[in-house]
Amino acid sequence: MVSQPTTDIEQLNKTLQAIIPNAKGERKLPPVDQWNPEHCADIGMEIRKDGSWWHEGTVFKRQKLVDLFSTILRKDADGSTYLVTPYEKVIVHVEDAHFIGVRIDLARKNDLPVIVVTTNIGESVEVSADHPLRVEIDPETQEPSPYVLIRGRLEAKLARPAFYELVDMAEEKNGELLVSSHGETFSIGSVSEQA
Structure with missing residues (x-):
């Protein structure tokens, strides 16, 4: 049916x-696709299969921080995912989605x-x-x-x-x-x- x-x-x-x-609906997001900073770092950030965010083996407990970081998340054409600001980008390891x-x-x-x-x-x-x-x-x-x-x-x-x-x-x-x-x-x- x-x-x-x-x-x-x-x-x-x-x-x-x-x-x-915390419903967002339509919202204005930072122009992360226009930012291409030279400095790139891997500081042990990851998004696990269950959707939880981790840094160096510790889960993020503050949803507001996850919400903030999600607004500057970008996946590039090569499949790499980053948190991006105008000054630097940080590698985010994504287990699934x-x-x-x-x-x-x-x-x-x-x-x-x-x-x-x-x-x-x-x-x-x-x-x-x-x-x-x-x-x-x-x-x-x-x-x-x-x-x-x-x-x-x-x-x-x-x-x-x-x-x-x-x-x-x-x-x-x-x-x-x-x-x-x-x-x-x-x-x-x-x-x-x-x-």
Whole structure:
């Protein structure tokens, strides 16, 4: 059964702002893509598979610090990730994805269904051509790993409960599970892979 969007996108955005204390929605971010400082350092920063941030083996306990650092995060074309300022950049080792997609919502915009993904740092994006959804299938375990592009080359991996919600929204066509958002169609795998 396909979930039908019942909420207008503007109403959903207001609801997300009310229930997620650090919800960001649309926000102005520093122009990290324009900054190319010469000084680069590796100080033991990492983002682990569960979305937690670490420095030299110690987890960041202050969410405000993670939120701040997430605004100056950049992934370059060579696959390297950095915290970037106009004066220096710091290497960030990323175990899987930069963020975790913790919430999926279905709304309507211009009479089209819109899938909204909210991350562990409270940033929300609408799945679209600009924020595509992709699913990698592990060749050995056949386990799906769903990702959505948040900004630049930074992605969020959907948490398992969020992915299950996405599967519930999917339509099956010729053995393939498909979801639609902003008039775009995205494959989330085959029926046999999700069984």
